[in-house]
Amino acid sequence: MVNVTLRVNGETRSASVPPETTLLRLLRDQFNLTGSKLGCDVGDCGACTVIVDGQPVNSCLMLVGQVEGREVLTIEGLANADHLYPLQKLFEHFGSLQCGFCGPGVIMSAKALLDENPDPSTEEIRDALGGNLCRCTGYTKMIEAIKGASCILRGEEAPLVKSA
């Protein structure tokens, strides 16, 4: 067993789990944070993406022992009780997600991108989502929503209604 203490969505959490437990399993099975999804378990699909120490990573590729003392942000930590994070609002508004399974991972990747680059180009957005596979959407409406959210985060007016 490994004893691990880390910060998850701003709270200090501890667990005692077998050392082969991944961060994804820790979040889902121990902390009941099921927003991060298991789609492939080997870092190909990105559905498990969370932000560790400010950087998006595949939580299926980290062992619990490696996250000791680190700061983890999951999809559940983005919004609070009555406010949506702009990406979440814009993803909803543009219908950016269909089956939604890739969504939490995509939004975490997008958040990390916007934290670093407040005004990304389409190519930069495509690059940032390169590790998040989606089979439903063709990524088009995700890119639209990320651009919209970047406007809100920059304090500009977001294009909420698509011009026809």
Next chain:
Amino acid sequence: MKSFEFFAAKDSSDAVTLLAQHAANAKVKIIAGGTDLLADLKFAAHGPDVVVDISHVDDLKNITLTEQGLNIGALVTHTQIMRSPLIRQFFPALVDAAHTIGAVQTRNLGTLGGNLVTAVPSMDSGPTLMALEAIVTIAGNGGRRQVPLNEFFVGPRKTILKPDELLAEIIIPKQNLGKPTHFLKFGLRKGQALALVNVAASFWVDWEKNVFLAPRIGLGAVAPKVIRAPQAEAYLEGRTISAEAMAEAGRVAVGDAKPISDFRASAEYRRHLVAVLTKRALESAWTLAQTRRLEGWNGQRNA
């Protein structure tokens, strides 16, 4: 995943001590970024008994300009390489190579050392470092030793590392600082691609004679390990720079490659790609050499 014991190393000497303690009577694996290791362990019939985590070892995370050259700590991630002003300045080819590895998430976790230690023939870090004649520092219980990267790889997924040793740093020798280099990768798609073939080409220019000096070509995914292309290098050495020479060097490089056919591509197609990509990498390195000269770089080989 099979169960194992887990130890986290505090620094590199602690890591070496942990390895020495366990490697004698147990199967030990080192985890750094974990992007390759965990993907493997999840399907492995027989896992390691002990995993030594070095991801918190901060003394292997520096990028430093030293007497010897550019030292890159083994735990520097691909993302750090892409963002490093030093590397961006001297070796944009390393930045390009890092950018083609996996995706953002895996580049944030994956380390340069991990990429080399895994020793997959299609690794993207290898060809550029081979073309720049990199040296690696290996840390063991008895101290440190240095070997040329060329001698580090033994075969597919095999290096000269002993079970109780650790790859500590990668050094690009001082005489190659700023050497015009270009990296090209050809994969089956743009995002998260594995290389069918990757090529790095590097050379100095004798501007008076307009000839290639010290041309170096690294090839990946076309042999059991990342290789240099000695015949193509010999062909170019001292030859007048021309489009024809670069195209011919590509054809000569085909003779240096020994690709296999697999489900991703046939050997024949890989050979064809070696010719095309080598030519293109040389052309782009030539463009870079000219740009740097215009920008006032000293385009000569360093003493």
Next chain:
Amino acid sequence: MAEKPKVIEKPDVLERPDILKPQAPAPLVAFPIEVVVPEGRQQTPAVGQRASRADGRLHGLGQTKYIDDMYFPNMLFAKIKRAGIASARIKNIDTKEAEAMPGVVAVITGRDIPCNSFGPSLKDQPVLADTRVFHAGDGVAAVAAVSEQIATEALEKIKVDYEVLTPVLDPLESLKLETPGVHAPSANIYGHKVIKKGDVEKAFAESDHVFEGTFRTQMVEHVPLEPYACIAQWDANGRVTIYSTLGRITLGRADVARTLGIPMSRIRIVATVVGGNFGGKNEIRAEPAMALLSKKTGRPVKCVFTRSEEFTSSTTRHPLIMDYKTGVTKQGKILGRKIRLVLDGGAYCSWSETTLGKACILSAGPYNIENLYAEAFVVYTNKTMTGAMRGFGAPQVCFAYESHMDDIAKALGIDPLEIRLLNAFDEGSLSPTSQKLHSVVVKESLLRAAKRFGWNGIGDGVGNGNGA
């Protein structure tokens, strides 16, 4: 280069980025958001609104509950042992060692399934292979254990004794009558369809040109991001509730009732939200096995496929081999067309009958062709079964008829847009099955796409990129 002072670069991971500081009071958006234009979901009339999806917010918050996000008290985790051999006779399955493992609660094999066959048309698919393995992804035993890891390890302890048989892998080989039947004594051709209209041979004789082409497509997977998952819960009244990633619960319940031999009234299937379907989740997979494991253990049992199982043990798209022969006038008017399609059906029928029918009917394209002969076969091979997938044979035949169309246009020197407009259906056109078509807008779609794209004729085939 002159000696430079030693520069040490601080890696950015060490300089803790901003995210670690308390969450900035960054602009969060109140929901429901205040918008100037009313949200489509609140407006009337409702039809035609760009209404956002009611589930869109939950998706973005990570609140949508997929099957794998559901937990029940005392739940067990199941794994299925896969054959890994394309064709074999099963001589014996020894599960004793697996059953004896600490943490393993129950193991079942095909013999435990009351009626071990299902399928939307032919009932040729076993829930777990019992006497014969028909493709490498076939399951041969299922284990329920207290953890997924133990269930996975138990699979290695199950010993299966196989008599390996030579697999049939090539559909054209399978089409030959002398090839041994995959499901002997049944023939390998298990579906055949013909569409016949007018006189094709006469039309060819009257044509100015006759063109031929052969086209092939590959086997592809649906790749839903959510792998197949189900939870079965058999209660003390003998009623089973199955939560499953199924796109068709009505059919699913009938199949489960049949395989388990219990009345439909004792089965409840709940599909919640499916994380991507595309046709790959349109029939049951492990539901009967999980129901039986739950019955045997008295505990809820969850099974989630690995990504690898999602590939090897769920349906895929039919590869097709398509022969086209088309007679046309000098002007490019199609007079007659003859088509032969061979569908690689894989190990089981699944939705092959439907795919065969749609492919055959659609294979002529959206064109007025008075003389048509289209014939389609589907054959068994010892590969992953092919079934329903977005398009049911249509993407394959469209690749053939539209590639063929461009070849004809090129040979006759006609613009691809022109030749399509010349032959395309109109309102009231008769389809290959002589159905009178209504609401036909194929020409409108051609013209609109051409206008939007900026189509100005085809190039010269050397990619100057600026048209003729």
Next chain:
Amino acid sequence: MKRRGRGMACMWYPIGFTVAANPSAAVVKVNEDGTATLLTGTVETGQGSLTILAQITAQELGIATDDVHVVSADTDATPMDTGAIASRTTYVTGNAARMAAEKAKLTLFEVAAPLLGVKPTQLEAQDHKIFVKGFPQRNMHIGDVANHARVVSGQPPIGSASFNPETLALDPETGQGKPFGTYVYATQIAEVDVDDETGEVEVIRVVASHDCGTAINPMLVEGQVEGGVAMGVGFALEEEMLFDAQGRHINPNLTNYIMPTSLDTPDIEVDIVDSYDPTGPFGAKGVGEPTLVPTAAAIANAIYDAVGVRITSLPATAEKVCKALQAKREQQPKQIGTGAALDGAASINTAVQ
């Protein structure tokens, strides 16, 4: 050198099953406040079908989409449905939902008629009101009517209905008959860059003009088309399940099964063709599957336009295109269908080393 090419492909596609019965049933309950609950046995598999069904139900009742709560996919609670397959949900389940809503609405009309002093046939429902045709000022809020229906009239407004597309069996000899209720049509045009040395194909842009009858929700239609085109790009260029000589799948993972990432997906421009099908709910047909049908053909034709080689087997990998280019260079003058030269590449079943 990169060469630019353009290619088009059009298609037709049916809605619903081939002849076989594929009914859907639906139940609509109008609540006492004038909102409604729709019960359907179909499953939301990501397309947004529940939103579409809510819009159809709302339209029929004259209320807003958010006023309709959809309960779905539970065999204990919801009426039978043939399911999320065959691009049939909008058309078949949508018709059932509309008809069920209509029945509930007729109950409301019966209740409202005496209160408004007219016959039920003179009433209409719109904007949350039930009003007299031609006299919109003579109206009642739908909630008041619904409440009156339950509390005073004792006639809770509930409607149930089912729909099955009208078909005729096909003649077994000639295949003649009426297999489907309706069809949709579409054209896609692709623009590609082909590297004439490596054979690499990059899809730059796809314009997709699709007919779906009335677009119940244009945004969701766009979403379907965008996703379909991306899947079509994978079918055209990258994806293939490969088997070894023993019939074992070689690439059962997302590392080696190559599907498009965000970097491989082109810019997709969706164009919805004006269309109305009198047999669909409010003129709607469907859109799910057709969206990927013409993509591969359009890309193959664009490759031909760019470099003059006909790819006859999918996927059009760089290696296959490269081989076709080499074959073309070797055997000028060119002829139609260089297919035979490609067959070797089409069946790469080499085992992993």
